[in-house]
Amino acid sequence: MKFCRIRTADGIVPAAVDGEGTLRSLAGHLDDVTSDTIAYGGLAPLEALVLDDLPTLTAADGDYAPILADIRRIFCIGLNYADHAAETGAAIPEMPILFMKVCPPTGANDAVMIPKGGTKTDWEVELGVVIGRRTQHVTEEAALDHVAGYCVVNDVSERAFQIERGGQWVKGKSCDTFAPIGPWLVTPDEVPDPQALDLFLDVNGDRRQTGNTRTMIFSVAEVVAHLSRFITLEPGDVISTGTPPGVGMGMKPPQFLQPGDQMRLGIQGLGEQRQAVVAWQA
Known part of the structure; x- marks a missing residue:
């Protein structure tokens, strides 16, 4: 999967990118993309999600934040x-x-x-x-x-x-x-x-x-x-x-x-x- 973090008027929203390149909101499924959530395969359960069923995020909703909320080094x-x-x-x-x-x-x-x-x-x-x-x-x-x-x-x-x-x-x-x-x-x-x-x-x-x-x-x-x-x-x-x-x-x-x-x-x-x-x- 492709994960990202999108800046919106309501704050940063975690998202995934579907097969057509559309941003899909992971709100409700993931609080944020962090060093803890990626650790030891922690994102793997999200692979079961049907991305087409998730809400879309558009350019008007914001821009890309760094890929993790807490890049360590x-x-x-x-x-x-x-x-x-x-x-x-x-x-x-x-x-x-x-x-x-x-x-x-x-x-x-x-x-x-x-x-x-x-x-x-x-x-x-x-x-x-x-x-x-x-x-x-x-x-x-x-x-x-x-x-x-x-x-x-x-x-x-x-x-x-x-x-x-x-x-x-x-x-x-x-x-x-x-x-x-x-x-x-x-x-x-x-x-x-x-x-x-x-x-x-x-x-x-x-x-x-x-x-x-x-x-x-x-x-x-x-x-x-x-x-x-x-x-x-x-x-x-x-x-x-x-x-x-x-x-x-x-x-x-x-x-x-x-x-x-x-x-x-x-x-x-x-x-x-x-x-x-x-x-x-x-």
């Missing part, structure tokens, strides 16, 4: 596509490069704000992996059994902060609005192979990124297993698994986002995001 994997590493002049990593996004997640279509002092704000379409059970020292063979679902992530980055201001990458990855996640949480039964998904990103209607998860250096299973050796993963954690080539930093000459720009990005079967880029405001 956002782990990110850097340089996980060989062709992206090449465009940035970086060596192929020998093991997954880990950093964090510590900004609050935003909805799929919420505006992206260039940070105060930012001059090199960049785009990155990525496959997001949502953990659904406590995960410690899991094997690669069992890793996907710990996944509650998949989603689209735009790992927005301020390259000047990330690269030119010293230290680790976190401060260039964690500015306000830099974590659009969604629109949907798609359960694994609808994603039989997470290593066979097309990704794209457009800026102002021009294609910037085109890729497929099969070209990841480290697969989803490898990434989950690797992280679980060092960090206990919990339900509600999100792993953003890296971006294919075509980021602004890799263009010749480099190109970065400006106020007024429009981004559109998506992943096969996981939905699309659309974000307006706005100037910084307190």
Whole structure:
């Protein structure tokens, strides 16, 4: 199933997406989509619902909120596509490069704000992996059994902060609005192979990124297993698994986002995001 959270005049309503792409309200069947409700297969009983019998939600009813009410942590994997590493002049990593996004997640279509002092704000379409059970020292063979679902992530980055201001990458990855996640949480039964998904990103209607998860250096299973050796993963954690080539930093000459720009990005079967880029405001 495809789950989401819709902002309405009466608050956030949990919803599912039917086979025609129509939003169906889960009010009365689910209070909210949270780290607790997704844990250990907690959404599975909802698969018995006949979605066509549920009330519809329209665009007039609101917009997408982040896919979980309480995303716990956002782990990110850097340089996980060989062709992206090449465009940035970086060596192929020998093991997954880990950093964090510590900004609050935003909805799929919420505006992206260039940070105060930012001059090199960049785009990155990525496959997001949502953990659904406590995960410690899991094997690669069992890793996907710990996944509650998949989603689209735009790992927005301020390259000047990330690269030119010293230290680790976190401060260039964690500015306000830099974590659009969604629109949907798609359960694994609808994603039989997470290593066979097309990704794209457009800026102002021009294609910037085109890729497929099969070209990841480290697969989803490898990434989950690797992280679980060092960090206990919990339900509600999100792993953003890296971006294919075509980021602004890799263009010749480099190109970065400006106020007024429009981004559109998506992943096969996981939905699309659309974000307006706005100037910084307190």
